[in-house]
Every structure is written in structure tokens, then in C-alpha cells.
Amino acid sequence: MLDNAIIMILIILSVNVFYVSFSTMRVILTLKGRKYIAAVIGMFEITIYTLGLGLVLQNLERIENLVAYALGYGIGVIVGSKIEEKLALGYITVNVVSKDPELSFTRQLRDKGYGVTSWIAYGMDGDRLSMQILTPRKYELQLYQAIQEIDPKAFIITYEPKQIHGGFWVKQVRKGRLFKNVKKPQEK
Known part of the structure; x- marks a missing residue:
């Protein structure tokens, strides 16, 4: 399954969207004083980050993987911000x-x-x-x-x-x- 380039791109993109969304939420929760919830989210965040980065590093010769990683990061910032707006904490x-x-x-x-x-x-x-x-x-x-x-x-x-x-x-x-x-x- 991971040999298919399109599936690999979609996985890397999705992983980074989730990772950065979790990262955004962790930072916001930390700033709002909700450190225990932030710590749990941080555990998921680092697990997802490690998996996504590993996929990119194993296939550095494929520029589309790096582009998917960067695009997923940007989309993750937007998604994380939208989630924070909906939660309206504080x-x-x-x-x-x-x-x-x-x-x-x-x-x-x-x-x-x-x-x-x-x-x-x-x-x-x-x-x-x-x-x-x-x-x-x-x-x-x-x-x-x-x-x-x-x-x-x-x-x-x-x-x-x-x-x-x-x-x-x-x-x-x-x-x-x-x-x-x-x-x-x-x-x-």
C-alpha cells in the first residue's frame, strides 16, 4: 500500500494536518492553564509527528512527499485555528x-x-x-x-x-x- 505514490502523499498530508491541529490545540490549552489535557494531546501529537516525519525521511528522493508534508502543515494550522474558534475557550x-x-x-x-x-x-x-x-x-x-x-x-x-x-x-x-x-x- 505504501508503494503507491498517491496513497503515500495522502497519508503524509493527512498525518501532518492532524499533527499540526493537535499542536495548535496543545499550545492553546497550555496557555489557558489546562496543562493535563494539553499533555495528553501532546502525546498523540508527538506520535503522529514521528510517524509522518518517518514516512518523509524514508522517501526523501520523492519531492512530492515533502510538498505533501509542507501542505499538510499549512492546512493543519488553518484546521487547528478553526477548531480553537469553535471551542472558544476562556x-x-x-x-x-x-x-x-x-x-x-x-x-x-x-x-x-x-x-x-x-x-x-x-x-x-x-x-x-x-x-x-x-x-x-x-x-x-x-x-x-x-x-x-x-x-x-x-x-x-x-x-x-x-x-x-x-x-x-x-x-x-x-x-x-x-x-x-x-x-x-x-x-x-
Whole structure:
């Protein structure tokens, strides 16, 4: 079976797609503090890597194997990134600045289940409402939509916190209550 050039190319390509996807996930899990899961994935990753590299090194005279290896690597980066996007591990912190210092903005976001800390800030042209919102990454797009519905001109900055400790929101996450008891909009 391994004597057939097309089958060999497909095997090498597939092996590298899996290897690099595992590698991407291992790195992300390590950065998110999930070291034990990352270690298990790392064991699979290195096994697959060794098999794929061995196939290429046994057949170095065949340039198509090397091309398949490189192509599989590139595809693996894309596949690993897509998997990470779907898993959406971790949390994001969103800083929002609105020209309208009216506090109903904060209340509307809290009614949707988001933990919001807000304060009045002073910008170049006057008072602003500044907010800091922490949410799981899987709710990131929903949060952006909610912000845009309330204030389409809001200034938004997003980053990933390295560590979270204390506060109302952390307690809600630990108890599994986040977004469970959200007030529903009143029907008309």
C-alpha cells in the first residue's frame, strides 16, 4: 500500500494536518492553564509527528512527499485555528466607551446576563459612559451585537484576561448560573 505514490502523499498530508491541529490545540490549552489535557494531546501529537516525519525521511528522493508534508502543515494550522474558534475557550474582557453617559446602557447589558462595571469618564468632548464587561468567549459575538444595538457608535476594545479572581461574575460562573436567570424582554 505504501508503494503507491498517491496513497503515500495522502497519508503524509493527512498525518501532518492532524499533527499540526493537535499542536495548535496543545499550545492553546497550555496557555489557558489546562496543562493535563494539553499533555495528553501532546502525546498523540508527538506520535503522529514521528510517524509522518518517518514516512518523509524514508522517501526523501520523492519531492512530492515533502510538498505533501509542507501542505499538510499549512492546512493543519488553518484546521487547528478553526477548531480553537469553535471551542472558544476562556474569557474576554470588553471595554466599552459610549458618548451617552446614561446608565440604562449598563442595565440593559446586565439584563442580558453580562457582568458590567461602569463609571463616568471624561473624554475630549465631554462626559462618557465607560464599561468593563467580562464574558466567556463563546458569547463574544452576542455581546458585540448587544452593544451595537444599544449604541452603534460605541468604542470597543477587547482583550483576554490572564487571571480572574473574585467578584459577582466569577461566583455566577462557578455556580453555573451565568445567563440562566436572565430577564426576558417584556412582550408587547
